[in-house]
Amino acid sequence: MGQLTLRHHPTAIALCRALFPAGETLPAADTDALLGKMDAQLAGHPALQRSLKAGLLWLNNRHRLVRGQAFHRASAARQARFLDKLAATTVSGKLLRLLALPFKAAYVLDDRVEQATGCREPVQLPAQTETFRWQQQITAARDCEEDLTLEADVVILGSGAGGAAAAYELACRGLAVVIIEEGQYYDRSHFTGKLTEVIPKLYRSWGATVATGNAIIPVPVGCNVGGTTTINSGTCMRTPPSVLARWREQGLHDFTEQSLAPWFEGVERMLCVQQATAETVGPIGDIIDQGAAANGFLQRQPLMRNAQGCDGQGLCQFGCPTDAKQSTNVSYIPRALERGAFLFSGFRAERLHRQGSRITGVTARGTNAAGHPVTLRLTSQRTIVAMGSLFTPLFLQQQGVRNRHLGRHLTLHPxxxxxxxxxxxxxxxxxxxxxxxxxxxxxxxxxxxxxxxxxxxxxxxxxxxxxxxxxxxxxxxxxxxxxxxxxxxxxxxxxxxxxxxxxxxxxxxxxxxxxxxxxxxxxxxxxxxxxxxxxxxxxxxxxxxxxxxxxxxxxxxxxxxxxxxxxxxxAYHPLGTARIAASPRQGVCDSNHQVFDNPGLYVMDGASVPTSLGANPQVTIMAMASRAADILARELLDDMDSTHTPPQGECA
Structure with a gap:
């Protein structure tokens, strides 16, 4: 059985027929073609092949135990009834769903099925994409033949909402900025809309990050240049005033609507924030408007989004194929690189450098095209961690940061x-x-x-x-x-x-x-x-x-x-696991985002947000990071010798 392909596996063939009978508009599955596609996808993944065949063996044995014969020998009606009863059980139902998932995916991720259910035609990729001078500032680990040692004023670990906004703000001040990103850089030619292609590229662990407790809550996050901004829906909201008031009650007195207004406005200009159009919203907007109005709701409106020129392809969570959505790989990162920042992709930060309690740089590692490890060593005056709410606290703990709030206070916006x-x-x-x-x-x-x-x-x-x-x-x-x-x-x-x-x-x-x-x-x-x-x-x-x-x-x-x-x-908005606070008794970082008792180390991402927002957080994260980076830049420039101080003009 170990060498038996799915195309010739009797239980796989029977399960495929039982799962996909003919409907009114969808045809019965072509089992030979579907299982052949699965065989091709599983080639080179022996562990997945073994797991799938073990699941088929379990199904066959379970049917034999209950019905006295192999699953594939039962009639179609008996197979269907057996699957329905199995699905209703607590443990076996979960195992059946897990076993059926790759079969369902192979069936539904097919252009013919998508067209039969009213989906848009496949994405038309550009014959050639534009090249820009700032792309020369990107170095991928796969292209490195030897280890690298560099110096910078500031090194930033992560290129999502917080890291990218900070990089832009610092580069605008003439500071030497290096961004390290574990994921790869992709342009719109890679955003094909085919989930089997884009999810492994853009999502960490195929989107399998999950919170468990008294509920099972998927919390997908990005791993690419642009981070989760590349795969979010583009909604842009400012921090609600009531939330800012709560922060001030907790001792963060500088976070007023007036003081943050310039930072919000700067983010909204950068992202070209504007209201979604009725054409791109689609009929669901009219349905909700009608139903909410009938129930006395008054504040009904299209959402503010960062997608000027959006044509409504509906692929926001899988990389925008037109670059209309201003995720940071399209907005902040290119502008930071235009102003002299450097980006190293495919490198994972592994160790912070210390002189006493002060952080003085970082070592990161990647793998080149030949499969050999390459090391990037950076000496810097300041280090900003912007790995996101799920990974920033784990990295800091691994680097010896001790604070009882680190990794706690996670909010999700369920x-x-x-x-x-x-x-x-x-x-x-x-x-x-x-x-x-x-x-x-x-x-x-x-x-x-x-x-x-x-x-x-x-x-x-x-x-x-x-x-x-x-x-x-x-x-x-x-x-x-x-x-x-x-x-x-x-x-x-x-x-x-x-x-x-x-x-x-x-x-x-x-x-x-x-x-x-x-x-x-x-x-x-x-x-x-x-x-x-x-x-x-x-x-x-x-x-x-x-x-x-x-x-x-x-x-x-x-x-x-x-x-x-x-x-x-x-959940899509993990926040708060390395929150800013008035003192180390309340949080991990001070109001300027510097980690308590770790001079030179900062957190500027969703982890630093003090509380749940009740609003989509990317504008909040970007505004907070821009503000903190501005304070950091002024501090660095004040420390420099006046004869070497670059101009401090604001970016256009």
Whole structure:
């Protein structure tokens, strides 16, 4: 069996036929072609091959134990009933979903299936991409034939929202800036829209970072030049005034609306922030507007985004193929490089240099094209860690930083989703932006409603269905409304070192207050859909999809004994694991973002944000990093000999 390909594996063939019968618009799976594609994808991955075949052996043995015969020898009807019963069990249901996932992915990630469900035509890649002088400032580890030793005024570890904004601000002051990024640099020619290609390139650990506790919450983060900004939805919001007031109550007196206004304005200019257009939002905007208005909500509007000239391809989370979205690989990083900064991609920071308690540089390592390790040693006056909320605290702990708050106080903005069926309406889900409309009446109460349409693959893979039910659900994608919300959480989690460098252990327990708020969001969205004329409201959970037809059913469902695992929860805004504070008794960094008791070491990313925001955080992170970098630049320039001090003019 070890050498048996999936194309010739009887259990694989039978499972494929059971999973993908013919629907109304989708054909039954071509098992030979589908399994052949899977064989090609698994070539060179013997561990994955063994795991998949072990799963098939488990399925066959389980069927033999219950039915007395091999799975592939049962009739199609018996196979379908067996899978339905297996899916309803606690442990075996999870194993079945895990086994079925690669088969489902191979089926749905097919151009013919996408076109049959109303998705946009495949991305047309440019025949050639522009080249710019600033690209000469990028050095990839794969291109290095020998170790490198350099000096800089400031070295920055990470190129996402915080690191890129800091790099630009410092380079504008004439300082020597070096950015180190573990991921690779990609331009729009790499953003093909094919998930099997772009997810391994842009996402850390294939997007498999997950928080566990009383819920299972995916927390996908980026690993590329641009970090998570390359794969977010582009929504831009300032820090809410009530949140700033809370920070001042905690001793961060400099964080006023007036003092931060110039930094917010600078970020918004850089990102070309403007309101999403009705054309790119799509029909979901009208549905939500109608339903929210019918329920007395007044603050309904398209969201502010960083995507001037967006044509609505709906690929924001997989790299914008037109460069309309101003992620930092398009905005801050090129402008920093134009002003003399250098970027080293494919290098992972491994060790901070110390002279006593002062940080004096960093050693990073990568691998060149020949497969040989290469080392980059940097001596610097200041070092900024901007690896993100999940990895910055782990790196600092590894480097000997001791602070009881480090890795704690993790907030996530847990996000919920409610779907609805509008059978007579094409919602253009594959031809519009994923997040373009919002309702903010309950912002002060901690609830922000924002669009959350996912691509066909997410629609088809993130559900517990099998067989005809799964095919029917996939066919309904063009008629399924997606909208979501996030909460300003009072719950806090913790990040620890995990089994693998790229998979930290994230623990998060949603408290009763937050869960009550979460259910309130579910109730409001379901009511909006019903009042907008939905045939059914779908409330997805990890193990089932609850179908609601009227308010009485909705009330009964929400009054039943529920727990967080009964809902599909995700999170995209990890914050606070190395927070700034008035003293080391309250946080990890001072108000200028310098790590307490570690002179020369700074944190400028989501980890340094003091509390949950209740608003999409990229503008907050960029504004905070720009402010802190400005303070740092002035300090460095004041320390330099006046005869060598460069001009301090602001960037245009």
């Amino acid at each position: 996000a919920g989703v409610v779907n609805a069926l509008f059978p007579q309406q094409d919602l253009a889900n594959g031809r519009s932006i994923p997040q373009g409309y919002g309702v903010s009446d309950w912002e002060e109460q901690g609830l922000m409603f924002e669009g959350g349409t996912i691509p066909l693959a997410g629609h088809s893979l993130l559900n517990p269905l099998f067989g005809r039910d799964w095919v029917r659900f996939t066919e309904d994608y063009p008629h399924t409304a997606y909208f979501g919300f996030m909460i300003r959480d009072t719950s806090e989690g913790r990040v620890r070192r995990g089994p693998h460098r790229g998979l930290p252990l994230i623990r998060y327990h949603m408290n009763r207050q937050d869960f009550t708020l979460f259910k309130r969001g579910i109730h409001a969205l379901a009511c909006w859909y019903l009042d907008a004329g939905a045939e059914q409201v779908l409330i997805p959970g990890l193990n089932r999809i609850v179908r609601i037809h009227n308010r009485a059913e909705l009330t009964r469902f929400l009054r039943s004994p529920l727990k967080p695992t009964d809902f599909l929860i995700s």
